[in-house]
Structures are given as structure tokens and as C-alpha cells.
Amino acid sequence: MSTSTTTRSPSELARVLPPDVSAESFDAAIAAFAAILGAEWVHVEPGQVSVYDDEFPVTGDHSYTASAVVFPGSTAEVQQIVQVANEYLIPLHAISTGKNLGYGGAAPRVAGSVVVHVGKRLNKVLELNGKYGYALIEPGVTFFDLYNAIQDAGYPLWIDAPDLSWGSVVGNILDRGVGYTPYGNHSLWKSGLEIVLPDGDLLRTGMGGLPGSNTWQLFGPSFGPQPDNLFEQSNFGIVTKMGIQLMGAPPAAETFQITFENAEDLGTIVDIMLPLRINMAPLQNVPVLRNIFLDAAQVSERSDWYTGEGPIPDDIVEKMKADLGLGYWNFYGTVYGPPPVVEQYLQIIEAAFSQIPGAKFHTTQTRPHSDSDRGAHTLHDRHKINTGIPTVEEANLLNWIPDGAHMGFSPISAPDGADALRQFRMVKKRADSFSKDYAAQFIIGLREMHHISLLLYTKTDAQQRDDTLRLVHELIDEAAENGYGEYRAHHAWADQVAGTYSFNDNAQRRFNERIKDALDPNGILNPGKAGIWPARLRGRGL
């Protein structure tokens, strides 16, 4: 959430109430929350609450403004908060650390919701197991916290961090976040959840259901259906504990950078990449293919290169490539193992991509970190991320333009050259038509790629903000018409994205709604999150 006291002007600091809740009812609910938590853990002053506004605002109104914030200090208190919310029909919005920037930040989907800042006080590493390589954590544990706990314990274990480690492990996993070591598919490595359900009941998944079990964090499924993934990108419960399995530190690791000259090399790069990746060797981690704008934004500002109208012209792009020693596409990955294996894998990778004319291969050894070589910056930052060291360097991106923020358009692509090129051309053409730089990367899983297009805008410029939102809406529709769907979405376009998964009269949405209505008959938990509306608020146009 925002570190400033408020992002709203004084005239906007009015109280925003939830739908269908009178001021009297709301005040009674707040009094009940204070009786449970103590008044200091219930914030209602608009100046305090506005800290939870979306740091990357996508509208100029109060569509995503909270009414209050509560800070539970135990699982039992979360249960009691949920019970009060059911009594007064108060929508709750759970966050761990609220740093989900680009996807709504700390702000709720429904205006007037009460933010439950679960991670503020529930922020401990409850267990760190060096023998089996796992941790049991509370929602407020950040990637830095987990890293530090492992260092303090001296265990040879790694975390898997996203580009930015400013947020929590739990919040990132619950929004199906991605990282970049071999454990980069975060959802896969969670192992056992404790969840407060919307009626206040308490569930432990997997082996956590068996009293006295010592395998809660070792075996996710246990017996019968495994519901854990239902709590990601949904509104079916508030997670209060999560198990996370950790990668063992390998004997050696080295990170490479391969620069490719031309935008249209993309198809060949992806086709060469697939056989090296799908078998988890020699491309062992989640590699990334970043374009010039993303890397240039790490070390410079847009105005250093161009101050004219429209998208940055091609001749300036050529100058950026030459000055920074980068290509239009820049591929980063890390290989792991005993030193001879690392050496051999690097040779295979270099030989494979050298087929592309103009490709240049570097490692952290051949391209050392240096103030005089700005193009080496991202290579060394990726080396940290890919070897389990948290950083926040990627946030430099936000300085590319003044008051920078981004809206993310993130369709899934097959790991196929023709698909990648089709998506690239589609987004670039539309971004150009909105005079927006195409700053993007492909994050490469085993059998798919997340195509992350970061559509940057100046958040204090209403026209830019509105145009960028329009661009995102248009891209979602165009992508869906071509068979491409998004993996993650801001509140402002979650309904639209959910609508694109329309097979059999939106069977997926109807299925989610049936679960929602069964678990949350009063519709109090995160209504509308991920396009899932409870019966009480469905079709209301909120």
C-alpha cells in the first residue's frame, strides 16, 4: 500500500459506505470490530483508510475505495471479524501486504469494503525446516523476511522471488504470482493452507486435516479432493497460514544474457528455446525474454532518449541498443548444478542461440557489473533473483516516465514462435496507436509463456490513465477473439476477463458462483474479486 499518508485530496476524504449498509449499521459493525480487536486495530478515519487506495489508480473516482481497515492479531480474531461481517453484511477485502501493484494494490473491488490487513500483525515464520526444505508462514511474511530467516538459520535453502520482493509470499501465491528459479511456478510449491471460510469456519487443507500429522507441509493432497487452488484468484476464504516448499541451494549457478538484434527474431528465439526448456534442461529455471524498453527503463528515463510526440521512433531504438549494448530482445536464464554441468549447459545454450545472426552471449563473468556498462545492469539483477536473493531493482521501471504506474496486459501464449510473434504484433500495433511504448517480457514456463505487457502511464495525468484503461479493454477483446486469455487481472477488468472464458455459457463463471454461494451465502468476502460475484450483489453493476 501507499507509504504516503493519503493519495486523495482533502475534499475527497469523505466516508465511503458499502452497498446496502446504512451509516448506523456500519457504525455498529465498526464498534463490534473494535470490541474484538481493540480500537487501535480498527482504522476508520478517511486519512488513514486512503493509505489503502490503489497506488496505480485506473479511475478517477471512488470505485475501489475502502471504508475502514482492521488488523487481526490471530486466526480466532479473523474468524470473529468474519462473523461480524456476516451479521451486518459488510464486504471484507483480505490482503497480506497489499503490494499487488498493477492488479489493484491494496484496494477492494467493491467500494466501501473493509480491508482486512491480515499480514500487518500475522507476520511470523512459524516453522523453518532445514531437513525437508519448507517453511510454514503467516500472511505478512515478505520475501525479504523469509530470505533473512533462512540466512539466520544458516540452511542451504533458496526462496523464489518475483521481480520485486516488496510484497508477501502468501499474497503473491494467492494471486498466482510468478518467480524465476526452477521453483518459479509459485502455485505448485505451496503445501498446506489454513483458511478462515466466509462463514467463520476454519479449514486446514491436506495432511493438516489429520490431528497429530507431521506431514502437513510434505504432501499437499492427503485424501479426497484437494481444494487448495480454489483459494487462488478467488474469494472463497481468508488464508491465515501457508506451507511453502523451498529449493535446495545448488553447488553452483551462473546467469547468462543473450542479446538479439531484431524484433522479428522473436519467432526463431522461441522455437529454438522450446526443446531446451520443456525437458527442464539445459534451461532449468523460468527464463525471461525482455524487450529493449524494459531493460532501458532499468537504467534511464524515456526523456533521456526522446521527448517528441508518439511512440519512440525506430532510429532512437537503434541508438538505445547501441548505447546500452543490448538487443531488441534480451534473454536471461540461469543454470545450476556442479560446475562442470553448469559449464556444459551454458555451452549448449550458447551454441543453440548463436544460430540467430547477431546474437551475443554473455555471463556475469564475461559482462561484469560496472557503472560504465549500463546494459549489464539487468543481467546482474536477474542473477540475484534467479539465485534466490530478493531485490527491488525492477521498480526502476516506474521512473521511465514521470509519476509512473502501469496497467498489465498479460495473455498466455503457447511456447511457439508463430504465437509469440502474433501476440507481439497485436500488442505493439495497438500500443503504437495509443502512442505507448511496448515494454514487455515473455516469462517462460514449461509449456506456456506469460506475455507481460506493462502499459506505463503517468498516474497524475487523467487523460493518459483513461487512454491506458481503454487500451487494456481493447486488447483483452482482441486477444480473446484470437484465442488468447489473460492469466491475472486488475479489479477494473476482472469481469471482462472472466467473461472471455465463455465456453458453454460461461460454465467456469457459473461453477465459481455456485461455490461462492455455497460457502458465502451472505456474499461478504471480496465480492467481485476475479469476476466472482455472490448472489446478493450479482448483476448490480458495481
Ligand SMILES: Cc1cc2nc3c(=O)[nH]c(=O)nc-3n(C[C@H](O)[C@H](O)[C@H](O)COP(=O)(O)OP(=O)(O)OC[C@H]3O[C@@H](n4cnc5c(N)ncnc54)[C@H](O)[C@@H]3O)c2cc1C
Ligand atoms: C514493476 C513490477 C514488477 C512486478 N513483478 C512481478 C513478478 O515478477 N511476479 C509477480 O508475481 N508479481 C509481480 N508484480 C506484482 C506484485 O508486486 C506482486 O505480485 C506482489 O508480490 C503481490 O503483493 P502482496 O504480496 O502484497 O499481495 P496482496 O496485495 O496482499 O494480495 C494479493 C492478492 O491476494 C489476495 N490475498 C492476499 N492475502 C490474502 C489472504 N491472506 N487471504 C485471502 N486472500 C488474500 C488479495 O485480495 C489480493 O487480491 C510486479 C509489480 C510491479 C509494479
